[in-house]
Amino acid sequence: MGISERKEREKAELRQLILEGAMEVFLEVGFENTSIRKIAERIEYSPGTIYVYFKDKDEILHELHHTAFDRLMEVMEKTAVHAEPIDQVYAIGENYITFALENPQLYELMFVLRAPMKAINPECEWEDGWRTYNYFKSVLIKAVEKGQLKLVDPEVLCVTFWAAVHGLVTLYLRERFHNLPQDQVEPLMRHSLRELVKQYQSPPNH
Amino acid sequence: MGISERKEREKAELRQLILEGAMEVFLEVGFENTSIRKIAERIEYSPGTIYVYFKDKDEILHELHHTAFDRLMEVMEKTAVHAEPIDQVYAIGENYITFALENPQLYELMFVLRAPMKAINPECEWEDGWRTYNYFKSVLIKAVEKGQLKLVDPEVLCVTFWAAVHGLVTLYLRERFHNLPQDQVEPLMRHSLRELVKQYQSPPNH
DNA sequence: TGCATTTTTGAACACTGTTCAATATATTTG
DNA sequence: CAAATATATTGAACAGTGTTCAAAAATGCA
Numbered sequence: 277m278g279i280s281e282r283k284e285r286e287k288a289e290l291r292q293l294i295l296e297g298a299m300e301v302f303l304e305v306g307f308e309n310t311s312i313r314k315i316a317e318r319i320e321y322s323p324g325t326i327y328v329y330f331k332d333k334d335e336i337l338h339e340l341h342h343t344a345f346d347r348l349m350e351v352m353e354k355t356a357v358h359a360e361p362i363d364q365v366y367a368i369g370e371n372y373i374t375f376a377l378e379n380p381q382l383y384e385l386m387f388v389l390r391a392p393m394k395a396i397n398p399e400c401e402w403e404d405g406w407r408t409y410n411y412f413k414s415v416l417i418k419a420v421e422k423g424q425l426k427l428v429d430p431e432v433l434c435v436t437f438w439a440a441v442h443g444l445v446t447l448y449l450r451e452r453f454h455n456l457p458q459d460q461v462e463p464l465m466r467h468s469l470r471e472l473v474k475q476y477q478s479p480p481n482h
Numbered sequence: 483m484g485i486s487e488r489k490e491r492e493k494a495e496l497r498q499l500i501l502e503g504a505m506e507v508f509l510e511v512g513f514e515n516t517s518i519r520k521i522a523e524r525i526e527y528s529p530g531t532i533y534v535y536f537k538d539k540d541e542i543l544h545e546l547h548h549t550a551f552d553r554l555m556e557v558m559e560k561t562a563v564h565a566e567p568i569d570q571v572y573a574i575g576e577n578y579i580t581f582a583l584e585n586p587q588l589y590e591l592m593f594v595l596r597a598p599m600k601a602i603n604p605e606c607e608w609e610d611g612w613r614t615y616n617y618f619k620s621v622l623i624k625a626v627e628k629g630q631l632k633l634v635d636p637e638v639l640c641v642t643f644w645a646a647v648h649g650l651v652t653l654y655l656r657e658r659f660h661n662l663p664q665d666q667v668e669p670l671m672r673h674s675l676r677e678l679v680k681q682y683q684s685p686p687n688h
Numbered sequence: 689t690g691c692a693t694t695t696t697t698g699a700a701c702a703c704t705g706t707t708c709a710a711t712a713t714a715t716t717t718g
Numbered sequence: 719c720a721a722a723t724a725t726a727t728t729g730a731a732c733a734g735t736g737t738t739c740a741a742a743a744a745t746g747c748a
Contacts (some may be wrong), residue, residue, distance in 0.1 A: 313705090389656075402660045444645040468642045531695080531697075
């Protein structure tokens with residue numbers, strides 16, 4: 277029976293079409309203005325159809341958040357070209373900021389908005405987030421083992437660095453750096469990050 | 483003419499009543515579920531009345547955000563009991579985290595949500611935020627001058643510390659620390675902060 | 689009391705996420 | 719091929735949202 281296989285394929289294709297339309301609308305008009313009706317109109321289906329393929333809007337946003345993580349992971353893995361872990365730490369931080377500033381909507385979906393998290397089973401893990409977290413932590417551990425970072429608990433290091441860059445980009449994206457001269461904000465953010473990592477670097481031993 | 487004075491007083495009182503009702507509803511049901519109709523119902527007026535006293539919903543949220551800053555400012559100023567600026571830096575950081583965790587709704591209004599910022603004239607300054615920012619910066623400057631913090635540009639110090647604690651609490655409030663053992667998250671956050679400030683402290687001279 | 693102002697109202701508009709009986713299409717059976 | 723069945727899609731309906739504005743109610747003044 278090749279028919280049921282074709283049907284499954286078609287279902288998967290329509291599901292994908294919905295996600296693509298959703299991503300287009302989302303990137304164009306932002307989270308607050310993305311509606312099911314707009315997505316439906318974009319792909320020329322009725323609003324009701326979308327609910328055959330997705331439980332609710334949160335599930336759609338969770339899927340978009342998932343593909344966003346794939347992109348961030350790519351950006352992070354590119355830093356593996358650096359031979360020294362400490363150089364990779366700097367590179368990950370810089371790329372993280374760049375990613376957030378270049379993809380503000382995606383960034384908010386991944387780390388700010390509540391919606392995509394609501395689609396996650398409370399028991400279950402936040403796999404997407406954890407993948408990137410653990411990648412970064414593994415680099416930090418290597419840097420500590422090589423004596424390039426001070427002997428601080430890697431969990432603490434990881435949370436601190438992550439929170440710092442997350443804080444920088446979200447304060448910026450949500451316009452809380454409004455009073456700083458706008459053309460100096462991005463350099464300031466990047467300077468802040470470099471200085472931060474520097475403070476945690478091991479001092480040259482005598 | 484005492485009548486027009488009384489009328490003005492009554493108008494101010496109703497405005498205040500709306501804000502109090504709005505704050506009640508907001509704290510009870512959160513930002514996403516706060517509606518003009520619910521506020522109106524709470525104070526037993528019709529929805530239309532609210533629009534006589536406020537331009538739109540954002541203006542109401544901006545007012546709430548304003549009183550929230552008054553509370554945070556109180557909490558910060560209490561740290562002035564510390565004689566040494568460096569002690570005050572630690573205390574401000576700790577109180578900031580405590581404030582955010584005890585008043586999550588208010589915190590999001592102040593530093594996360596877009597709504598209250600939309601009510602601000604784009605030309606104008608974000609006074610509420612700037613008041614607290616400058617207070618913190620002045621303490622940092624004192625700590626640097628006293629040789630308690632390393633000679634880092636106070637602006638960089640200020641942005642870094644602020645971003646770090648903001649990052650910690652927002653990742654927590656938006657459930658991005660979901661995978662960490664929940665009972666260890668708050669201690670971890672506070673540990674992260676202490677370690678951070680420690681790194682920026684001046685080494686003992688000679 | 690009658691008139692003029694001010695204040696308050698609530699229906700109406702255009703949206704939102706979501707549901708579900710009815711319709712349309714596609715597949716299988718006789 | 720035609721009828722019956724199964725699947726897919728629809729769009730009206732529901733309860734909610736922020737906001738507006740003509741009408742109604744309340745108040746002040748002569």
